[in-house]
Amino acid sequence: MIIDENQVSxxxxxxxxxxxxxxxxxxxxxxxxxxxxxxxxEEGRSFDHSFSDAVEKIAPEGPEKIQTDLNYLLTIxxxxxxxxxxxxxxxxxVLAILMGLALRIPQILSGDATLLLIMAGMLLFSxxxxxxxxxxxxxxxxxxxxxx
Amino acid sequence: MYxxxxxxxxxxxxxxxLLSENNKMYGYEIVQxxxxxxxxxxxxxxxxxxxxxxxxxxEGFLKTESVSVGNRTxxxxxxxxxxxxxVQLALNELLDFAQTLKVxxxxxxxxx
Numbered sequence: 001m002i003i004d005e006n007q008v009s010x011x012x013x014x015x016x017x018x019x020x021x022x023x024x025x026x027x028x029x030x031x032x033x034x035x036x037x038x039x040x041x042e043e044g045r046s047f048d049h050s051f052s053d054a055v056e057k058i059a060p061e062g063p064e065k066i067q068t069d070l071n072y073l074l075t076i077x078x079x080x081x082x083x084x085x086x087x088x089x090x091x092x093x094v095l096a097i098l099m100g101l102a103l104r105i106p107q108i109l110s111g112d113a114t115l116l117l118i119m120a121g122m123l124l125f126s127x128x129x130x131x132x133x134x135x136x137x138x139x140x141x142x143x144x145x146x147x148x
Numbered sequence: 149m150y151x152x153x154x155x156x157x158x159x160x161x162x163x164x165x166l167l168s169e170n171n172k173m174y175g176y177e178i179v180q181x182x183x184x185x186x187x188x189x190x191x192x193x194x195x196x197x198x199x200x201x202x203x204x205x206x207e208g209f210l211k212t213e214s215v216s217v218g219n220r221t222x223x224x225x226x227x228x229x230x231x232x233x234x235v236q237l238a239l240n241e242l243l244d245f246a247q248t249l250k251v252x253x254x255x256x257x258x259x260x
Contacts, residue, residue, distance in 0.1 A: 002218040027214070027221045028175050028198050034220055035176040058194045070199040074206055 001038050007047055008034060014055075019064030022071075029063060082132075089128035096121030149191055159192065159200045161238040164209065164227070168235045172213060172224040175201065201225055209234050 003011075011033045012026070020026050033054050040050035059066060100118035103109040109117070166178060173181070179192050204210045209231030213224045227235070 005219045008219050024202065024212075024223070025198060027223050028201070029194070030220050031174060031217070031222045032176045032179075032194055034218075061195070066195045066198055069195060070202050073199045073203045 001041050003034055003038055003041070003047070007037070011037070011051070014051075015063050018059075018062055020067050022067055025067055025070060029058070029066065032058060086128055086132045089124055093121040093123075093125035093129065096124065149189060152193060152196065155190065155192070155196070158242060159196055160204060161242045162190075162192075163197075163200060163204060163225075164231060164235045164238050167210070167225060167227045168232065172226040174222050174224050178225075204231070 008030070012030055015026055015029055015033075020029060033051075036054040036058060037047065037050040040053055041047065045053070096117050098121075100109075100114040100116075100121060103117075104111065104114035162182060163178065166181060167173060170181070175194070175197055179194070179197060182190050182192050201210065205212060205225070208228060210225050211228050213226060215222050215224060
């Protein structure tokens with residue numbers, strides 16, 4: 001037994017309404033829900049009953065949780081690598097600024113050389129740490145907005 | 149039924165092994181097949197299955213083929229050539245791990 005177009009639309013609406021925006025995952029879950037519901041309908045249950053059972057069975061924590069887990073799994077390696085790079089760049093930039101200041105005072109390095117070191121540190125800091133900081137703040141604010 | 153924690157690390161090898169024997173499968177089919185083969189001992193949760201399938205696809209081990217079924221799209225998952233090569237590696241690692249677990253859990257405590 002294949003469920004009708006209205007019922008498929010209803011399930012699709014449920015998935016979209018509950019935060020499944022990834023189209024590939026949407027197709028997967030829609031088919032999975034439909035297969036589960038069809039099996040239940042064949043056992044003589046109503047569509048409403050079958051749908052509730054399918055939700056409980058497939059996505060007890062909500063379908064959005066599946067998408068969150070999927071995004072985490074797909075981006076974790078990239079995010080870890082990005083954080084490593086930003087941490088290393090931040091360390092080097094702070095080190096360059098501090099070294100520039102430290103070597104300028106006892107005049108171990110010339111004024112131009114220390115200025116160059118400080119500027120290089122500031123430049124590195126402004127193109128790595130600062131944008132990453134604001135990007136993180138942006139992501140956090142979007143997340144907070146969605147959970148309100 | 150085994151716990152979700154136990155199944156976490158073996159889900160990908162299970163998927164690769166099943167696909168190596170069945171050419172192409174869709175998500176619901178994979179869940180049912182594993183349930184049947186394991187005698188209801190391994191129940192794959194959909195919340196774990198799809199992230200694993202998508203991760204394997206993004207790693208280049210699987211590819212998908214979409215087919216219209218009624219008024220919805222069914223996505224079949226198939227092994228790529230690098231996925232086929234990965235099957236034996238994943239299975240060897242898992243079998244070796246199982247053997248090591250057996251050694252650990254079957255070892256007798258040393259009498260004092």
